[in-house]
Amino acid sequence: MDPLAVLRDYAARGDLDKIIFSGDEVLFGSEYTFPANAPTAFTNKQSGRPYPLSAAVFLAQHNDLKHTDFIQAARLRRIPPVSLPDRKTFLDFLRHGQNSLPTDPLLPSALPSFAPEPQPQLPEEPEGDKASGAYIRSLERTLKDRNALLDARGRDFLAVLQNAVRREEERRRNKDSAPSSARHEPSAAAVAMAKPKVERSFGEGFVPIILVPSASQTLITIYNVREFLEDGVFMPSDERMRAMKGSGKPECVMVQKKLIRAERAGAGGGATTFEVRDKPASLKADDWARVVAVFVLGKEWQFKDWPFKDHVEIFNKVIGFYVRFEDDSVEAAKVVKQWNVKIISVSV
Numbered sequence: 001m002d003p004l005a006v007l008r009d010y011a012a013r014g015d016l017d018k019i020i021f022s023g024d025e026v027l028f029g030s031e032y033t034f035p036a037n038a039p040t041a042f043t044n045k046q047s048g049r050p051y052p053l054s055a056a057v058f059l060a061q062h063n064d065l066k067h068t069d070f071i072q073a074a075r076l077r078r079i080p081p082v083s084l085p086d087r088k089t090f091l092d093f094l095r096h097g098q099n100s101l102p103t104d105p106l107l108p109s110a111l112p113s114f115a116p117e118p119q120p121q122l123p124e125e126p127e128g129d130k131a132s133g134a135y136i137r138s139l140e141r142t143l144k145d146r147n148a149l150l151d152a153r154g155r156d157f158l159a160v161l162q163n164a165v166r167r168e169e170e171r172r173r174n175k176d177s178a179p180s181s182a183r184h185e186p187s188a189a190a191v192a193m194a195k196p197k198v199e200r201s202f203g204e205g206f207v208p209i210i211l212v213p214s215a216s217q218t219l220i221t222i223y224n225v226r227e228f229l230e231d232g233v234f235m236p237s238d239e240r241m242r243a244m245k246g247s248g249k250p251e252c253v254m255v256q257k258k259l260i261r262a263e264r265a266g267a268g269g270g271a272t273t274f275e276v277r278d279k280p281a282s283l284k285a286d287d288w289a290r291v292v293a294v295f296v297l298g299k300e301w302q303f304k305d306w307p308f309k310d311h312v313e314i315f316n317k318v319i320g321f322y323v324r325f326e327d328d329s330v331e332a333a334k335v336v337k338q339w340n341v342k343i344i345s346v347s348v
Contacts (some may be wrong), residue, residue: 001052003034004041007060011094016061021077026057042090044083055080056090063091161229162257162272164319164342165208165292172317207275208292210255213302214278219323219346220295222253222278229255229274234323234346238285252277281305293319298336315340 002296006028010016018029026036055074059082062070067084069301073082082090154266171321212225216237223240227233253276275290277283283291288307300311308314320341324333333343 001032002041003028003032004056006032006034007053007056011060019057019061021054021057026053036245042086042093045082045085045089051082051086052080055082058082059090060094063087068340107204161293161319165189168292168317168319207273207290208295209283209287209290210274210276211280212276213276213290213295213297215297218295218297219325222276223248225276225295226253226255229276230257236321251279292316294319296320296322296336296341298322298333311339 003026004060007019010019010028015029020027021036024036026034028034034053036052036054038053038054040053042051042056043049044051058074058077058079059070062073067074067087070087071081160255210225210229212220212222214221219234219237221237222236223244224235255274255276256271257274285307294314303311303314306314308317314320320334320339321344322333322341323344323346326345326347336343
Protein backbone atom coordinates (compact mmCIF):
# COMPACT_ATOMS: atom_id res chain seq x y z
CA MET A 1 0.00 0.00 0.00
CA ASP A 2 1.39 3.39 -1.06
CA PRO A 3 1.41 5.75 1.99
CA LEU A 4 0.87 8.80 -0.24
CA ALA A 5 -2.26 7.21 -1.73
CA VAL A 6 -3.52 6.54 1.80
CA LEU A 7 -2.70 10.13 2.79
CA ARG A 8 -4.58 11.49 -0.22
CA ASP A 9 -7.56 9.31 0.66
CA TYR A 10 -7.59 10.62 4.25
CA ALA A 11 -7.37 14.20 2.95
CA ALA A 12 -10.31 13.62 0.60
CA ARG A 13 -12.39 12.21 3.47
CA GLY A 14 -11.44 15.06 5.82
CA ASP A 15 -9.79 12.61 8.25
CA LEU A 16 -6.33 14.20 8.45
CA ASP A 17 -6.83 14.71 12.20
CA LYS A 18 -6.91 10.92 12.60
CA ILE A 19 -3.29 10.63 11.43
CA ILE A 20 -0.93 10.78 14.41
CA PHE A 21 2.80 10.54 14.99
CA SER A 22 3.81 7.78 17.41
CA GLY A 23 7.54 7.66 17.98
CA ASP A 24 9.18 6.67 14.70
CA GLU A 25 5.90 5.67 13.08
CA VAL A 26 2.90 7.37 11.50
CA LEU A 27 -0.48 5.85 12.39
CA PHE A 28 -3.37 6.26 9.92
CA GLY A 29 -6.13 5.66 12.42
CA SER A 30 -6.30 1.94 13.16
CA GLU A 31 -5.93 0.97 9.49
CA TYR A 32 -2.28 1.48 8.50
CA THR A 33 1.11 2.08 10.09
CA PHE A 34 4.16 3.31 8.16
CA PRO A 35 7.69 4.33 9.21
CA ALA A 36 7.88 8.11 9.60
CA ASN A 37 11.17 8.28 7.70
CA ALA A 38 9.97 6.13 4.77
CA PRO A 39 10.97 7.83 1.46
CA THR A 40 8.09 8.79 -0.81
CA ALA A 41 7.57 9.72 -4.45
CA PHE A 42 7.29 13.33 -3.29
CA THR A 43 10.77 14.71 -4.15
CA ASN A 44 12.67 17.92 -3.59
CA LYS A 45 12.93 19.71 -6.96
CA GLN A 46 16.32 21.20 -6.12
CA SER A 47 18.15 18.19 -4.68
CA GLY A 48 16.11 15.42 -6.26
CA ARG A 49 15.88 13.65 -2.90
CA PRO A 50 12.56 12.18 -1.80
CA TYR A 51 10.77 13.72 1.17
CA PRO A 52 10.04 11.30 4.03
CA LEU A 53 6.47 10.42 4.87
CA SER A 54 6.61 12.59 8.02
CA ALA A 55 7.21 15.70 5.88
CA ALA A 56 4.25 14.92 3.61
CA VAL A 57 1.89 14.24 6.52
CA PHE A 58 3.00 17.36 8.41
CA LEU A 59 2.40 19.51 5.31
CA ALA A 60 -1.03 17.99 4.72
CA GLN A 61 -2.06 18.70 8.33
CA HIS A 62 -0.57 22.23 8.54
CA ASN A 63 -0.99 23.65 5.03
CA ASP A 64 -3.07 26.52 6.46
CA LEU A 65 0.02 28.03 8.13
CA LYS A 66 2.04 30.79 6.55
CA HIS A 67 5.17 29.34 5.02
CA THR A 68 7.52 30.98 7.54
CA ASP A 69 5.39 29.70 10.44
CA PHE A 70 5.21 26.29 8.79
CA ILE A 71 9.02 26.06 8.45
CA GLN A 72 9.49 26.99 12.10
CA ALA A 73 6.85 24.51 13.30
CA ALA A 74 8.39 21.68 11.26
CA ARG A 75 11.85 22.34 12.63
CA LEU A 76 10.54 22.35 16.19
CA ARG A 77 9.10 18.87 15.53
CA ARG A 78 12.40 17.78 13.90
CA ILE A 79 10.57 17.14 10.61
CA PRO A 80 12.23 18.09 7.29
CA PRO A 81 10.37 21.19 6.09
CA VAL A 82 8.94 21.24 2.57
CA SER A 83 10.15 24.09 0.35
CA LEU A 84 7.67 26.62 -1.01
CA PRO A 85 7.74 25.38 -4.68
CA ASP A 86 7.39 21.74 -3.57
CA ARG A 87 4.60 22.70 -1.23
CA LYS A 88 2.30 23.80 -4.10
CA THR A 89 3.10 20.62 -6.06
CA PHE A 90 2.16 18.36 -3.19
CA LEU A 91 -1.05 20.23 -2.31
CA ASP A 92 -2.11 19.88 -5.96
CA PHE A 93 -1.44 16.15 -5.65
CA LEU A 94 -3.68 15.91 -2.59
CA ARG A 95 -6.51 17.59 -4.44
CA HIS A 96 -6.15 16.16 -7.97
CA GLY A 97 -4.32 12.83 -7.71
CA GLN A 98 -0.94 11.32 -8.41
CA ASN A 99 -0.42 12.69 -11.93
CA SER A 100 0.84 15.97 -10.48
CA LEU A 101 3.84 14.17 -8.92
CA PRO A 102 6.77 13.46 -11.24
CA THR A 103 7.50 9.91 -10.13
CA ASP A 104 5.33 6.90 -10.97
CA PRO A 105 4.47 4.50 -9.41
CA LEU A 106 4.05 6.10 -5.92
CA LEU A 107 5.66 3.22 -4.05
CA PRO A 108 8.51 3.58 -1.53
CA SER A 109 9.96 0.28 -2.82
CA ALA A 110 10.43 1.82 -6.25
CA LEU A 111 12.62 4.59 -4.86
CA PRO A 112 16.39 4.41 -4.30
CA SER A 113 17.64 4.36 -0.75
CA PHE A 114 19.26 7.54 0.45
CA ALA A 115 21.34 8.71 3.38
CA PRO A 116 20.30 11.70 5.53
CA GLU A 117 21.22 14.97 3.90
CA PRO A 118 24.45 16.24 5.47
CA GLN A 119 24.36 19.47 7.39
CA PRO A 120 25.98 22.33 5.48
CA GLN A 121 29.38 23.36 6.77
CA LEU A 122 29.87 27.02 7.43
CA PRO A 123 32.76 28.37 5.38
CA GLU A 124 35.73 29.68 7.24
CA GLU A 125 35.70 33.40 7.73
CA PRO A 126 38.22 35.17 5.49
CA GLU A 127 41.04 36.96 7.23
CA GLY A 128 39.70 40.34 6.16
CA ASP A 129 36.26 39.54 7.62
CA LYS A 130 37.86 38.34 10.84
CA ALA A 131 39.63 41.66 11.23
CA SER A 132 36.42 43.56 10.49
CA GLY A 133 34.46 41.48 12.99
CA ALA A 134 37.11 41.98 15.67
CA TYR A 135 37.02 45.74 15.08
CA ILE A 136 33.22 45.83 15.39
CA ARG A 137 33.28 43.78 18.59
CA SER A 138 35.92 46.10 20.05
CA LEU A 139 33.48 48.99 19.68
CA GLU A 140 30.65 47.21 21.51
CA ARG A 141 29.77 48.44 25.00
CA THR A 142 27.52 46.78 27.57
CA LEU A 143 24.72 49.14 28.58
CA LYS A 144 23.21 46.93 31.29
CA ASP A 145 23.94 43.58 32.90
CA ARG A 146 21.94 41.46 35.32
CA ASN A 147 23.37 43.29 38.33
CA ALA A 148 22.43 46.71 36.96
CA LEU A 149 18.89 45.53 36.32
CA LEU A 150 18.61 44.30 39.92
CA ASP A 151 19.76 47.67 41.30
CA ALA A 152 16.51 49.47 42.15
CA ARG A 153 17.49 52.71 43.81
CA GLY A 154 14.97 54.44 46.00
CA ARG A 155 13.14 51.21 46.75
CA ASP A 156 12.47 50.03 50.29
CA PHE A 157 14.63 46.95 50.87
CA LEU A 158 12.48 45.71 53.75
CA ALA A 159 9.35 45.87 51.62
CA VAL A 160 11.07 43.67 49.06
CA LEU A 161 12.11 41.25 51.80
CA GLN A 162 8.65 41.07 53.33
CA ASN A 163 7.01 40.54 49.95
CA ALA A 164 9.44 37.72 49.16
CA VAL A 165 8.87 36.13 52.58
CA ARG A 166 5.11 36.35 52.14
CA ARG A 167 5.23 34.55 48.80
CA GLU A 168 7.51 31.89 50.25
CA GLU A 169 5.14 31.31 53.18
CA GLU A 170 2.17 30.95 50.83
CA ARG A 171 4.10 28.41 48.79
CA ARG A 172 4.98 26.41 51.92
CA ARG A 173 1.43 26.45 53.26
CA ASN A 174 0.12 25.16 49.94
CA LYS A 175 2.79 22.46 49.93
CA ASP A 176 2.03 21.42 53.53
CA SER A 177 -1.71 21.21 52.81
CA ALA A 178 -1.20 18.89 49.80
CA PRO A 179 -1.72 15.15 50.56
CA SER A 180 1.45 13.10 50.80
CA SER A 181 1.75 9.84 48.84
CA ALA A 182 4.42 8.38 51.10
CA ARG A 183 5.17 8.58 54.81
CA HIS A 184 8.65 8.82 56.25
CA GLU A 185 10.31 9.98 59.43
CA PRO A 186 12.03 13.32 58.75
CA SER A 187 14.81 14.77 60.84
CA ALA A 188 14.11 17.17 63.71
CA ALA A 189 15.21 20.16 61.65
CA ALA A 190 13.01 19.09 58.73
CA VAL A 191 9.99 18.74 61.06
CA ALA A 192 10.66 22.21 62.40
CA MET A 193 10.86 23.68 58.91
CA ALA A 194 7.74 21.89 57.65
CA LYS A 195 5.53 22.26 60.75
CA PRO A 196 6.91 24.96 63.05
CA LYS A 197 5.43 25.33 66.52
CA VAL A 198 4.73 29.03 65.93
CA GLU A 199 2.56 30.50 63.23
CA ARG A 200 4.81 31.81 60.46
CA SER A 201 2.95 35.04 59.78
CA PHE A 202 3.73 38.61 60.82
CA GLY A 203 1.85 40.19 63.70
CA GLU A 204 0.88 36.96 65.51
CA GLY A 205 3.81 36.42 67.82
CA PHE A 206 6.07 35.18 65.05
CA VAL A 207 9.51 36.82 65.11
CA PRO A 208 11.36 36.00 61.87
CA ILE A 209 15.12 35.51 61.95
CA ILE A 210 17.59 37.01 59.47
CA LEU A 211 21.08 35.53 59.41
CA VAL A 212 24.15 37.59 58.54
CA PRO A 213 27.74 36.38 58.14
CA SER A 214 30.07 36.66 61.10
CA ALA A 215 33.07 37.20 58.79
CA SER A 216 34.45 40.73 58.77
CA GLN A 217 34.98 40.89 55.00
CA THR A 218 31.25 40.94 54.24
CA LEU A 219 29.49 44.28 53.76
CA ILE A 220 26.50 43.52 56.00
CA THR A 221 27.28 42.32 59.53
CA ILE A 222 25.51 42.33 62.85
CA TYR A 223 27.08 45.74 63.52
CA ASN A 224 25.53 47.68 60.61
CA VAL A 225 22.46 45.61 59.71
CA ARG A 226 20.01 47.74 61.72
CA GLU A 227 20.76 50.98 59.85
CA PHE A 228 20.67 49.10 56.55
CA LEU A 229 17.27 47.50 57.10
CA GLU A 230 15.49 50.19 59.10
CA ASP A 231 16.79 53.34 57.39
CA GLY A 232 18.09 52.02 54.07
CA VAL A 233 21.52 53.46 54.87
CA PHE A 234 24.77 51.57 54.40
CA MET A 235 27.43 52.31 57.02
CA PRO A 236 30.71 50.32 57.02
CA SER A 237 30.98 47.84 59.86
CA ASP A 238 34.24 49.29 61.19
CA GLU A 239 32.60 52.70 61.65
CA ARG A 240 29.78 51.13 63.62
CA MET A 241 32.28 49.21 65.74
CA ARG A 242 34.12 52.42 66.60
CA ALA A 243 30.82 54.12 67.43
CA MET A 244 30.02 51.33 69.90
CA LYS A 245 33.19 52.28 71.86
CA GLY A 246 34.25 48.76 72.72
CA SER A 247 30.89 47.61 74.10
CA GLY A 248 31.40 44.18 72.53
CA LYS A 249 29.79 42.27 69.76
CA PRO A 250 26.02 41.80 70.24
CA GLU A 251 24.61 38.28 70.20
CA CYS A 252 21.41 39.44 68.59
CA VAL A 253 20.03 42.64 67.03
CA MET A 254 16.34 43.45 66.86
CA VAL A 255 15.26 45.34 63.73
CA GLN A 256 11.85 46.98 63.43
CA LYS A 257 10.06 48.26 60.38
CA LYS A 258 6.59 49.68 59.89
CA LEU A 259 4.45 47.61 57.53
CA ILE A 260 3.35 50.33 55.13
CA ARG A 261 1.93 47.89 52.59
CA ALA A 262 -0.08 46.09 55.24
CA GLU A 263 -1.69 49.39 56.30
CA ARG A 264 -2.65 50.21 52.72
CA ALA A 265 -4.19 46.75 52.32
CA GLY A 266 -6.25 47.23 55.49
CA ALA A 267 -4.38 44.53 57.42
CA GLY A 268 -3.49 46.79 60.34
CA GLY A 269 -0.42 48.87 61.14
CA GLY A 270 2.29 48.45 63.72
CA ALA A 271 5.88 47.43 63.22
CA THR A 272 7.34 44.07 62.32
CA THR A 273 10.28 42.92 64.40
CA PHE A 274 13.12 40.92 62.87
CA GLU A 275 15.71 39.09 64.91
CA VAL A 276 19.17 39.25 63.32
CA ARG A 277 21.86 36.74 64.30
CA ASP A 278 25.27 35.72 62.97
CA LYS A 279 25.82 32.34 64.66
CA PRO A 280 23.82 29.61 62.85
CA ALA A 281 25.41 26.90 65.02
CA SER A 282 23.58 28.27 68.07
CA LEU A 283 20.13 27.90 66.49
CA LYS A 284 17.80 25.15 67.69
CA ALA A 285 15.33 23.26 65.52
CA ASP A 286 12.51 25.67 66.45
CA ASP A 287 14.78 28.62 65.62
CA TRP A 288 15.44 27.27 62.12
CA ALA A 289 11.68 27.31 61.55
CA ARG A 290 11.83 31.10 61.94
CA VAL A 291 14.74 31.72 59.56
CA VAL A 292 13.35 33.65 56.59
CA ALA A 293 16.40 35.34 55.03
CA VAL A 294 20.19 35.24 54.91
CA PHE A 295 22.90 37.57 53.68
CA VAL A 296 25.43 35.44 51.84
CA LEU A 297 29.19 35.67 51.49
CA GLY A 298 29.35 33.75 48.25
CA LYS A 299 31.24 30.88 49.91
CA GLU A 300 29.94 27.33 50.24
CA TRP A 301 31.47 26.93 53.72
CA GLN A 302 29.02 29.52 55.08
CA PHE A 303 26.34 26.78 55.04
CA LYS A 304 28.47 23.96 56.48
CA ASP A 305 26.37 23.34 59.62
CA TRP A 306 22.97 24.21 58.17
CA PRO A 307 20.22 21.54 58.30
CA PHE A 308 19.97 21.37 54.50
CA LYS A 309 21.75 19.15 52.00
CA ASP A 310 22.98 21.95 49.70
CA HIS A 311 22.54 25.60 48.72
CA VAL A 312 19.78 24.67 46.26
CA GLU A 313 17.55 23.46 49.08
CA ILE A 314 18.58 26.42 51.25
CA PHE A 315 17.46 29.04 48.75
CA ASN A 316 14.23 27.18 48.07
CA LYS A 317 13.36 27.64 51.75
CA VAL A 318 15.18 30.85 52.71
CA ILE A 319 15.44 34.13 50.80
CA GLY A 320 19.07 34.91 49.99
CA PHE A 321 20.65 38.36 49.51
CA TYR A 322 24.13 39.30 48.36
CA VAL A 323 25.28 42.89 48.94
CA ARG A 324 28.06 44.31 46.79
CA PHE A 325 29.52 47.70 45.89
CA GLU A 326 28.07 48.93 42.60
CA ASP A 327 31.56 49.41 41.12
CA ASP A 328 32.74 45.88 41.98
CA SER A 329 33.63 43.66 39.06
CA VAL A 330 31.10 41.08 37.92
CA GLU A 331 33.71 38.37 38.58
CA ALA A 332 33.42 39.06 42.31
CA ALA A 333 29.87 37.67 42.23
CA LYS A 334 30.36 34.83 39.74
CA VAL A 335 29.60 32.16 42.38
CA VAL A 336 26.53 33.97 43.72
CA LYS A 337 25.13 34.41 40.20
CA GLN A 338 24.71 30.62 40.06
CA TRP A 339 22.51 30.68 43.20
CA ASN A 340 18.89 31.66 43.65
CA VAL A 341 19.69 34.89 45.52
CA LYS A 342 18.97 38.57 45.00
CA ILE A 343 22.01 40.82 44.35
CA ILE A 344 21.85 44.32 45.88
CA SER A 345 24.30 47.02 44.84
CA VAL A 346 25.21 49.84 47.25
CA SER A 347 27.26 52.99 46.81
CA VAL A 348 29.40 54.91 49.28
